[in-house]
Amino acid sequence: MYREPYHFNLERYIDPERFARIREFALTQDTPVLIVDLEVIKAKFLELQASIPHLQIYYAVKANSLNEVISLLHGLGSNFDVASPHELKQLQRLGIAPERMSFGNTIKKAQDIRYFYEQGVRLFVTDSEYDLQNIAHNAPGSKVYFRLLTEGTGADWPLSRKFGAHPDVIYNLILQASELNLDPWGVSFHVGSQQRDIGQWDDAISRCKYLFDAVLEEGIELKMINLGGGYPANYVDPAFSINEYSAEILRFLSEDFGEHIPALVMEPGRSLVADAGVIVSEVVNIASKAKNNLYKWVYLDVGKFGGLIETIDESIKYPIYFEREGMADEIILAGPTCDSMDILYEYNKYLMPDTAKPGDRVFIFTTGAYTQSYSSVNFNGFPPLKAVILPPH
Numbered sequence: 001m002y003r004e005p006y007h008f009n010l011e012r013y014i015d016p017e018r019f020a021r022i023r024e025f026a027l028t029q030d031t032p033v034l035i036v037d038l039e040v041i042k043a044k045f046l047e048l049q050a051s052i053p054h055l056q057i058y059y060a061v062k063a064n065s066l067n068e069v070i071s072l073l074h075g076l077g078s079n080f081d082v083a084s085p086h087e088l089k090q091l092q093r094l095g096i097a098p099e100r101m102s103f104g105n106t107i108k109k110a111q112d113i114r115y116f117y118e119q120g121v122r123l124f125v126t127d128s129e130y131d132l133q134n135i136a137h138n139a140p141g142s143k144v145y146f147r148l149l150t151e152g153t154g155a156d157w158p159l160s161r162k163f164g165a166h167p168d169v170i171y172n173l174i175l176q177a178s179e180l181n182l183d184p185w186g187v188s189f190h191v192g193s194q195q196r197d198i199g200q201w202d203d204a205i206s207r208c209k210y211l212f213d214a215v216l217e218e219g220i221e222l223k224m225i226n227l228g229g230g231y232p233a234n235y236v237d238p239a240f241s242i243n244e245y246s247a248e249i250l251r252f253l254s255e256d257f258g259e260h261i262p263a264l265v266m267e268p269g270r271s272l273v274a275d276a277g278v279i280v281s282e283v284v285n286i287a288s289k290a291k292n293n294l295y296k297w298v299y300l301d302v303g304k305f306g307g308l309i310e311t312i313d314e315s316i317k318y319p320i321y322f323e324r325e326g327m328a329d330e331i332i333l334a335g336p337t338c339d340s341m342d343i344l345y346e347y348n349k350y351l352m353p354d355t356a357k358p359g360d361r362v363f364i365f366t367t368g369a370y371t372q373s374y375s376s377v378n379f380n381g382f383p384p385l386k387a388v389i390l391p392p393h
């Protein structure tokens with residue numbers, strides 16, 4: 001078997017100076033630990049904000065709900081897309097006003113709608129009739145926006161089928177909202193998370209245009225398009241930049257709406273926080289299952305239940321860096337728990353230097369989104385993934 005020296009293109013994923021600081025700080029930490037660099041989140045937020053004029057950003061809190069992350073984005077002028085009363089309470093504790101929140105979950109109890117309303121939230125998403133009636137009864141007069149169904153094609157982590165409705169359903173909901181004395185503000189969609197095909201926004205925006213025109217004939221003027229999430233992070237497969245996404249989307253908008261582009265909202269999660277996180281892990285064991293097995297099994301102290309659930313079906317491919325030099329072995333990577341689904345990568349072959357040993361530290365990049373917030377509470381007694389903020393320099 002021909003083998004090459006192990007090489008990991010560190011600069012593609014992280015600024016080397018920043019990595020040096022993270023590496024040094026990590027020496028003070030037990031593993032596994034997620035280290036979050038707020039400076040990266042700030043830069044991403046400013047880049048996104050500058051890429052579309054007058055864009056109103058509603059950060060999707062679920063992507064990373066650390067207090068420090070929320071407070072940073074609050075200070076930068078972000079609004080927040082909130083999914084549950086628990087998230088609402090957290091934001092209130094951090095001093096965030098209800099005017100800066102939307103209840104962006106299409107699946108919500110009537111009592112929770114009422115709670116949001118009592119706390120001062122006046123912006124709600126909907127995609128169904130019961131939900132719309134619940135909003136009308138429990139949050140009278142509120143602004144509503146309507147979520148369109150998308151396919152999720154082209155996304156590494158699709159959010160299709162479960163959310164949104166076909167334009168013919170949405171059309172009727174919009175007319176109904178108006179009769180129920182709600183304020184129909186606009187239309188939203190989510191083309192799927194880590195969406196690699198920018199053209200998906202083209203289709204969705206065309207459907208928005210169709211709806212805007214259709215309800216205008218009934219005297220209802222919609223004023224807003226919520227472009228959802230879906231902007232990319234820097235995983236193993238390369239993606240276009242935030243600016244490239246925005247430039248294309250602005251072009252789609254002017255093709256459909258000409259000079260009369262509606263107010264634009266976005267609910268980014270992944271693209272703001274993923275690149276800011278590095279999980280520092282430890283190799284627990286390296287094993288060969290049989291004398292002539294081609295691939296070694298490498299067990300880390302973090303796995304699917306410790307925050308890497310987006311490796312399901314190997315959907316999200318995190319860059320993983322071993323620090324030693326040696327010849328590259330193709331490996332199968334797995335987590336530490338007693339569940340055989342806790343395998344990270346088997347079909348995508350990751351590389352490890354053949355000099356790696358149990359006890360070595362391993363760096364998993366682009367892990368600032370959907371890791372800690374997804375980690376299990378107590379499986380096999382392992383606590384949820386610990387997260388710490390990189391001290392500023």
Ligand SMILES: *Cc1c(COP(=O)(O)O)cnc(C)c1O
Pocket residue numbers: 060062063081104105190192193194228229230231267268269270271
């Ligand atoms: C999760 C979610 C987002 C964030 O999506 P990303 O792809 O992480 O940017 C935005 N809006 C809604 C409604 C969501 O559920």
